[in-house]
Amino acid sequence: MGWIKEIEELHAFFEALFLGSETSMDRAEVAFAPGFTFAGPDGTEHDRPGVIEMLHEGRAHTNDLRITTSDHHLVVETDGVLVCTYVEHHHLSTRQTHRLTTAVFVPERSAPNGLQWLRVQETWLPASAPDPAEQTGADGRPPG
Numbered sequence: 001m002g003w004i005k006e007i008e009e010l011h012a013f014f015e016a017l018f019l020g021s022e023t024s025m026d027r028a029e030v031a032f033a034p035g036f037t038f039a040g041p042d043g044t045e046h047d048r049p050g051v052i053e054m055l056h057e058g059r060a061h062t063n064d065l066r067i068t069t070s071d072h073h074l075v076v077e078t079d080g081v082l083v084c085t086y087v088e089h090h091h092l093s094t095r096q097t098h099r100l101t102t103a104v105f106v107p108e109r110s111a112p113n114g115l116q117w118l119r120v121q122e123t124w125l126p127a128s129a130p131d132p133a134e135q136t137g138a139d140g141r142p143p144g
Contacts, residue, residue, distance in 0.1 A: 003082055003105060004072045006031075006113040011088065015067040020060030028055055033106055033116035041099050041122040066091040069101075081106055082115065088122065098128040 010031055016022035029052070036048040046054065068089045075083040082105040090097045104119040124130075 002113040003074070003084055003115060006105070006115050007069050007072065007084075007086055007103070009112060010117070011067045011069055014055075015065060017055060018058050018060070018062055018065050018067075020063075023059065025052065025055065027112070028052060030111055031117055033108070033118045036117055037119050039119075039121045041124045062092075064093050075102075079107075081118075087125070095130065096128060097130055098125040099123060100125055 010027070013022060013027045017025075017028075032048050032051065034048065036051065038046045038051050040046070068091070069086045070089065071085075071087045073085045075085060077083075083102065084105075085100065085102050088099045088101050090099075099122040101123075102119075102121045103117060105115040106118050107114060108116040
């Protein structure tokens with residue numbers, strides 16, 4: 001399924017970016033639709049330029065991170081939109097966090113896997129929510 005491949009590939013890009021083995025932002029630039037919005041697990045909202053900036057700021061900020069996804073479920077698919085859920089896992093040597101994510105995709109032939117991300121909503125899963133002082137944003141860094 002192309003949408004699962006897209007989720008896995010983009011998260012592999014995020015991991016490589018945060019570890020510093022990827023420096024180009026091209027993958028993110030083409031993946032996010034012009035109207036892309038992101039609601040982080042802490043409830044903060046970001047538009048496309050804000051997310052791109054957070055990714056820039058998060059580049060090479062850690063040497064200890066693995067990002068995986070699981071439990072991929074298709075909610076609805078039409079000719080113009082695909083909505084799905086999955087769990088995103090951040091593995092660090094000192095802790096692990098897990099987020100339930102809802103993603104909305106729109107078809108775009110020129111995008112990787114034929115889809116662009118239109119909306120992402122993340123929610124901390126209760127057993128893994130970090131202490132509020134340790135919460136991280138989309139860039140994997142603490143807020144502020």
